[in-house]
Amino acid sequence: DARKLANIFYFYNQLKVSHRLIKEAREVELVDYLVGADPSDACTFAYLxxxxxxxxxxxxxxxxxxxxxxANADPGFELYQHGTVRNLLREPVLQFLRKRLQIGPEEVFNMIKIHTQLSRYHLTTNVIPTIDAIQSRIGFSSRELRKVLLRMPSIIGMSVNTKDGGPSTLDRRIDFFVKECKIPLPILRKAIQSQPSLLQYSIDRSLRPKIFFFTNELFISPSSISRIISVAPA
Structure with a gap:
């Protein structure tokens, strides 16, 4: 957009950064660090x-x-190949993910590539409430949260609040593991890090039938099921 072009022209016209240095930064020296980055970043590092x-x-x-x-708000051709993506990515969401998770543009880019719906989420109604709820209710450290969301960014689309004040999708899944399966929260936290999809399995169509099979058909005790989920959550 015009703001980005103005930034780039500033480096050329005011700071006199050579095109050769900018190209060297973008294509040779920093090529692995500028994937998905705003074009003006190459100018910044060339100036340095x-x-x-x-x-x-x-x-x-x-x-x-x-x-x-x-992060570059222009999705580029590669993202379009992976699904329906906004013509212009939501810059507040991009920058929030970058700062909150302490990741670079390439990792933000890969999150959207894995889960293209992320390009359509709103910052204040989807992204911030969900990430805050996941971290606080499960007790993830910032490092653990980053690991889980990079592996399965679709978790950001999970419901964490309800209009009627009842338990959310996140609450129901945590309660299922902790109360029905008797898994202590610290063990559940480690299991989710190994298998983030535990937060997305349907309770009625997937989780509860499997637990029923283990307990009623294989006669596995609840304490053993807890160990199974913690060791082999998939």
Missing amino acids: NSMGISWPQIRIMLEAFPAIVF
Whole structure:
């Protein structure tokens, strides 16, 4: 858009960053760090290099702080190949994911590639409430939360609140594991990290019939089922 073009022209016209350095940053030196990044980021790092900061130093900085790179709101052809995607990604969502999960644009890009509906979620009504609820109700650390959401970003589409104040989809699944299956929350937390899809299996169509089969057909005790889910959650 016009704002991005203005940023790029600023580097060319005001800061006098050479096209050669920008191309070198984008295509050679930082190619692995700028996937899915805003085009102006290549200009920023080219400018830093022109000021005497070496490419290895810039790479170390990007390894330590991947969230300093902005995600590109233009989905590009590759995302269109994976499903229905907005013509322009929601920039507030992109930047929130980048900062909250401390990830770079490439990882945000891959999350949308895995779950294209993520491009249509609203920040305040979908993304923030869901991520907050998942972390607080299950007790994930920031590192654990990042691991789970990168593996299965579709979890962000889960219902965590209801209009009538009743238990949400997230609440019902947690209660099923903790109350019906007698799985302590710390063990459930580890199981979800190994198999994030535990948060998306249907209770009535998948989880409860399987537990019924284990207990009534195979005569496996509830305590053993708890161990099975914690060791082999898939």
